[in-house]
Amino acid sequence: xxxxxxxxxxxxxxxxxxxxxxxxxxxxxxxxxxxxxxxxxxxxxxxxxxxxxxxxxxxxxxxxxxxxxxxxxxxxxxxxxxxxxxxxxxxxxxxxxxxxxxxxxxxxxxxxxxxxxxxxxxxxxxxxxxxxxxxxxxxxxxxxxxxxxxxxxxxxxxxxxxxxxxxxxxxxxxxxxxxxxxxxxxxxxxxxxxxxxxxxxxxxxxxxxxxxxxxxxxxxxxxxxxxxxxxxxxxxxxxxxxxxxxxxxxxxxxxxxxxxxxxxxxxxxxxxxxxxxxxxxxxxxxxxxxxxxxxxxxxxxxxxxxxxxxxxxxxxxxxxxxxxxxxxxxxxxxxxxxxxxxxxxxxxxxxxxxxxxxxxxxxxxxxxxxxxxxxxxxxxxxxxxxxxxxxxxxxxxxxxxxxxxxxxxxxxxxxxxxxxxxxxxxxxxxxxx
Numbered sequence: 001x002x003x004x005x006x007x008x009x010x011x012x013x014x015x016x017x018x019x020x021x022x023x024x025x026x027x028x029x030x031x032x033x034x035x036x037x038x039x040x041x042x043x044x045x046x047x048x049x050x051x052x053x054x055x056x057x058x059x060x061x062x063x064x065x066x067x068x069x070x071x072x073x074x075x076x077x078x079x080x081x082x083x084x085x086x087x088x089x090x091x092x093x094x095x096x097x098x099x100x101x102x103x104x105x106x107x108x109x110x111x112x113x114x115x116x117x118x119x120x121x122x123x124x125x126x127x128x129x130x131x132x133x134x135x136x137x138x139x140x141x142x143x144x145x146x147x148x149x150x151x152x153x154x155x156x157x158x159x160x161x162x163x164x165x166x167x168x169x170x171x172x173x174x175x176x177x178x179x180x181x182x183x184x185x186x187x188x189x190x191x192x193x194x195x196x197x198x199x200x201x202x203x204x205x206x207x208x209x210x211x212x213x214x215x216x217x218x219x220x221x222x223x224x225x226x227x228x229x230x231x232x233x234x235x236x237x238x239x240x241x242x243x244x245x246x247x248x249x250x251x252x253x254x255x256x257x258x259x260x261x262x263x264x265x266x267x268x269x270x271x272x273x274x275x276x277x278x279x280x281x282x283x284x285x286x287x288x289x290x291x292x293x294x295x296x297x298x299x300x301x302x303x304x305x306x307x308x309x310x311x312x313x314x315x316x317x318x319x320x321x322x323x324x325x326x327x328x329x330x331x332x333x334x335x336x337x338x339x340x341x342x343x344x345x346x347x348x349x350x351x352x353x354x355x356x357x358x359x360x361x362x363x364x365x366x367x368x369x370x371x372x373x374x375x376x377x378x379x380x381x382x383x384x385x386x387x388x389x390x391x392x393x394x395x396x397x398x399x400x401x402x403x404x405x406x407x408x409x410x411x412x413x414x415x416x417x418x419x420x421x422x423x424x425x426x427x428x429x430x431x432x433x
Contacts, residue, residue: 185257315359
């Protein structure tokens with residue numbers, strides 16, 4: 001147990017230095033509220049300080065981190081909390097937070113009176129967004145959320161290496177990158193990006209204690225590939241928000257473009273491929289995606305599982321019937337997803353298994369197969385029809401949303417655009433000379 005003691009007097013020095021706490025109106029977990037009061041004689045009284053919504057004025061504050069195998073008892077015993085109180089509070093807390101779930105590396109805080117060795121409060125943070133208060137005097141236990149700030153991020157960039165690498169460099173999370181890739185999956189071949197391609201994306205982050213704890217979905221996006229612009233404009237139609245291009249055509253398809261996130265294609269559909277295991281030429285009627293063992297495999301569309309089993313050639317595999325036209329199959333899994341069995345209804349994007357190398361496979365990968373009207377086809381060449389475009393009755397509302405979106409996207413700069421803007425004055429100056 002690593003602990004940090006902050007005495008009642010030292011707390012005010014710390015507050016002044018701004019090292020641990022910040023004074024403000026926020027009464028969250030890692031912030032304090034400094035309240036100034038004046039008595040009836042007009043004399044200023046001692047400032048009150050609040051932490052976790054608790055008045056900590058005059059209290060010792062000890063911050064710590066749970067060590068491996070620590071329990072509520074081993075944390076509180078050094079602070080002179082009797083075993084009877086520990087036992088009672090452990091039983092009483094089950095409806096709020098079961099103390100058996102106290103985990104290593106999680107932060108906790110002890111509040112202790114300056115004139116008493118026994119702890120008065122124990123505050124535990126199970127995750128970055130919440131905290132649980134154990135009042136060791138009144139035996140009251142409650143959970144609260146930390147104050148959060150919602151920040152809108154507007155980020156633009158240029159492809160130098162790959163979509164994933166260049167977006168991560170801009171501070172974009174893998175979750176947003178995956179949504180962006182899914183959005184443009186049928187419009188842009190991310191295996192063939194060019195240096196200088198542009199991306200812009202708008203999304204929201206939930207920030208607590210200067211740490212991003214979650215992100216919203218993509219709210220607005222733009223991609224420019226080989227000089228061709230793809231605007232993704234959000235618009236609500238039929239009670240659902242979807243993305244449309246400038247002409248009102250839907251980006252959404254019946255299927256996701258890829259069954260894996262952040263991957264590359266290692267082998268394509270080929271009617272005369274040399275088989276790496278059988279050492280002979282034979283048709284390869286699937287698309288292979290290279291990925292590490294354990295990578296999540298997701299269904300590209302809604303459907304019903306028709307097969308989920310093991311064979312010597314396919315290894316662990318799942319086959320899904322999407323409708324009367326399309327069926328997909330996912331081979332060589334290390335294991336099939338929990339609850340995935342014949343008859344199970346599947347939704348688009350649901351995890352159905354994990355990448356492996358079972359069956360006839362030389363290494364971990366996913367062999368993805370695609371049937372149309374009972375015949376295996378080349379997935380990468382298939383033209384999947386889009387969803388319904390913007391209805392004529394909604395055109396005026398969509399055009400207003402489009403104009404607003406294009407203005408916002410135009411304000412998001414990228415390195416390439418900034419370079420062009422920077423060059424303009426030089427060109428003007430040369431012309432004047």
